[in-house]
Amino acid sequence: MRQGWRAILEGMDDFVVLGDYENCQPAFEAADIGDSDVMLMDIGLPGMNGIEGVKYIKQRYPDIAIVMCTVHDDDQNIFDALCAGAVGYLLKKTPPDELVKALREAANGGSPMTPNIARKVISTFHQSVPAKKNDSPDRLTQREQEVLEQLAGGYSYAAIAEAMSISLNGVRYHIRGIYEKLQVHSRGEAVAKGMKKRLLRPLR
Amino acid sequence: MRQGWRAILEGMDDFVVLGDYENCQPAFEAADIGDSDVMLMDIGLPGMNGIEGVKYIKQRYPDIAIVMCTVHDDDQNIFDALCAGAVGYLLKKTPPDELVKALREAANGGSPMTPNIARKVISTFHQSVPAKKNDSPDRLTQREQEVLEQLAGGYSYAAIAEAMSISLNGVRYHIRGIYEKLQVHSRGEAVAKGMKKRLLRPLR
DNA sequence: GGGATACCTACATTTTTATGCAGTTTTCAT
DNA sequence: ATGAAAACTGCATAAAAATGTAGGTATCCC
Secondary structure, three states: OHHHHHHHHHHOOOOOOOOOOOOHHHHHHOOOHHHOOEEEEOOOOOOOOHHHHHHHHHHHOOOOEEEEEEOOOOHHHHHHHHHHOOOEEEEOOOOHHHHHHHHHHHHOOOOOEOHHHHHHHHHOOOOOOOOOOOOOOOOOOHHHHHHHHHHHHOOOHHHHHHHHOOOHHHHHHHHHHHHHHHOOOOHHHHHHHHHHOOOOOOOO | OHHHHHHHHHHOOOOOOOOOOOOHHHHHHOOOHHHOOEEEEOOOOOOOOHHHHHHHHHHHOOOOEEEEEEOOOOHHHHHHHHHHOOOEEEEOOOOHHHHHHHHHHHHOOOOOEOHHHHHHHHHOOOOOOOOOOOOOOOOOOHHHHHHHHHHHHOOOHHHHHHHHOOOHHHHHHHHHHHHHHHOOOOHHHHHHHHHHOOOOOOOO
16 A cells, blocks of 8 residues: 555655655654655554554644544544544545545645544534524523633632622632533533533633 | 625526625515525625624524625634624625535535635634743643643542642642732633633533 | 652641531522 | 513522742753
8 A cells, every 4th residue: 555655755846855754763763754645654653652652642743733634433543643643534444535635634734534533523513503492402501601711711619709799708609510411520520521512611 | 795605606506696795684584584594694794794694584584504704704703703603704895616516515514714714714723732841931831731721621629639640738739829820819710711721622 | 879850757836628517699480 | 460480689608710929840951
């Protein structure tokens, strides 16, 4: 597969293949590794796996655009790779012409992904819908939602009280409601659970 | 512009245009609005803006795939739209053939985006690189990083102590370090700041 | 052989949080 | 008109968390 791609890429006049390796070790020892603009990386590799490989490269050469190309399409691997610093994520079944297009895109500041993976990524932003009147046995009230957001922001009860123009006890009242509905017993847990349940937007 | 797109889409035999509207109000009143598979939405609209529009639709018809198509390419608008529930984000300069392709992609479970926007989205996953020995006047130590992750998980000091096999005071020791380096005075603030600084992976 | 840094323990004190209990007001649906 | 739900207020107490002070041990660098 590697050989095939090398051949294809060498055939394009806007690509130069600096090297191809079966695993991270020899690749990272190559003298010209730092000259790469784009790097294609697998995950299931002998020795250091691809995700660790991404971290390693990112630490030394932060400007190389790394695109994952692997058979793994589970959330864990996808998000781990992206967190590690990969800019794109393709599956091995990607046809050659799309791969070439993807590499160009990566080199030009884009982030090539399969449509499916793109949707997974985008979905992490979606907040849970308030839902009119139905389902969730105990969804947060308007005010509770507001308090939860403040909690996530790291403000003290006193600060929240002031921001919301209510008393300290008022804040306590809402927090009680939040804890009960979320089934937690501390601020940290509430925020963590709020994130998981998409009640809070990722605070970035 | 709307008229142009309508004409183009009506020309495709796999599209049926249910309607096109200048703003949200009349669109949401259309009887067949719920039958849509895909919806194209602008942001700068008279009356209810596009982001609010997305929320409104998502609440009533969660299965409609909404693709933003707008001139706004600033982070705020992009992420607000995605948080509100949009599955794709295009710019108005998108040529017709790509737009059609994007709408098909959206209908088939994909998330069309311009390469630039895709990179912005992916970048939110990237964690700050540990950095060998240089810069950041006070970056967290290995252990502090671990503790911060536990804090973000919502665990109590006691739980963290057990998980890390150190004493309660050991946990306190590291938390001190974190607070000082992050210039905060509470758990919530530390987690919030850790997220902003990309020290923590978005906990989704 | 220092000196700096990370890692850890222990103890004490003050602030915040978490919870229990009680009561008032407004709104909204039956 | 009645009742449930939401949005508060107050007071009290126990449990956590935040901070200050004071050590002790490794490791790495010059």
